[in-house]
Amino acid sequence: EIVMTQSPATLSVSPGERATLSCRASQSVYRNLVWYQQKPGQAPRLLIYGASTRATGIPARFSGSGSGTEFTLTISSLQSEDFAVYYCQQYDNWPPITFGQGTRLEIK
Amino acid sequence: QVQLVESGGGLVKPGGSLRLSCAASGFSFSDYYMSWIRQAPGKGLEWVSYISGSSTYINYADSVKGRFTISRDNANNSLFLQMNSLRAEDTAVYYCARDISGGFRLWGQGTLVTVSS
Numbered sequence: 607e608i609v610m611t612q613s614p615a616t617l618s619v620s621p622g623e624r625a626t627l628s629c630r631a632s633q634s635v636y637r638n639l640v641w642y643q644q645k646p647g648q649a650p651r652l653l654i655y656g657a658s659t660r661a662t663g664i665p666a667r668f669s670g671s672g673s674g675t676e677f678t679l680t681i682s683s684l685q686s687e688d689f690a691v692y693y694c695q696q697y698d699n700w701p702p703i704t705f706g707q708g709t710r711l712e713i714k
Numbered sequence: 715q716v717q718l719v720e721s722g723g724g725l726v727k728p729g730g731s732l733r734l735s736c737a738a739s740g741f742s743f744s745d746y747y748m749s750w751i752r753q754a755p756g757k758g759l760e761w762v763s764y765i766s767g768s769s770t771y772i773n774y775a776d777s778v779k780g781r782f783t784i785s786r787d788n789a790n791n792s793l794f795l796q797m798n799s800l801r802a803e804d805t806a807v808y809y810c811a812r813d814i815s816g817g818f819r820l821w822g823q824g825t826l827v828t829v830s831s
Contacts, residue, residue, distance in 0.1 A: 638815075640816070640817030640818075642759075642817075642818075644759075648823075649809055649821035649822065649823060649824055650759065650809075650818070650821060651821075652817045652818065652819050655816045655817045656816065661817075661819065693758065693759055695759075695817065695818075697814060697815050697816065697817065700773075700814065701761075701764070701773040701774075701775075702761055702773075702775055702776075703749070703761040703764070703814065704761070705758060705759040705760070705761070706758070707758045708758045708759075
């Protein structure tokens with residue numbers, strides 16, 4: 607089973623600033639990684655797939671990078687609606703499909 | 715409208731059973747892998763099970779293997795999860811989701827399952 611580890615658990619950033627979230631895989635997942643955003647009481651929403659491709663309708667301030675075992679989600683200029691929990695997930699080697707434990711992005 | 719709508723959640727006693735349903739609309743249901751994913755209160759996401767479009771490929775997380783059964787009815791655009799021998803640790807919001815490779819692109823709103831005496 608591929609273990610996904612996200613850091614930090616909580617990130618405090620001011621609106622308008624940049625946020626950088628990390629995700630590490632226990633073995634290479636190549637670029638078979640996605641990022642989700644989840645707001646309270648809502649289902650997750652797909653942001654990024656293939657490590658760096660934005661899903662339909664996702665603003666350009668969201669960008670993904672990385673390959674192999676190290677990945678990053680960057681939000682270039684935080685808007686109020688971006689404060690949420692973010693999850694990474696690998697789809698290279700399944701089953702099982704595995705998620706990171708999440709990073710909570712909060713307002714500083 | 716492309717959507718997934720779950721139903722069937724509720725309160726059940728430990729050892730009991732529950733059947734979840736997911737109604738799909740707006741897309742060619744039989745073309746897609748479907749999954750169940752759960753989220754315990756205040757916790758992260760856990761994949762539970764998937765089923766291929768023709769039901770040929772089915773898999774489960776170790777935590778539910780032997781207790782849960784996934785199935786689908788392509789004629790009625792529906793996905794199911796039969797949950798038996800429920801435990802307190804199965805308490806969660808259960809989401810149905812579409813796709814696998816490239817991520818889960820479509821999610822339902824979730825249905826809450828509470829296992830408690």
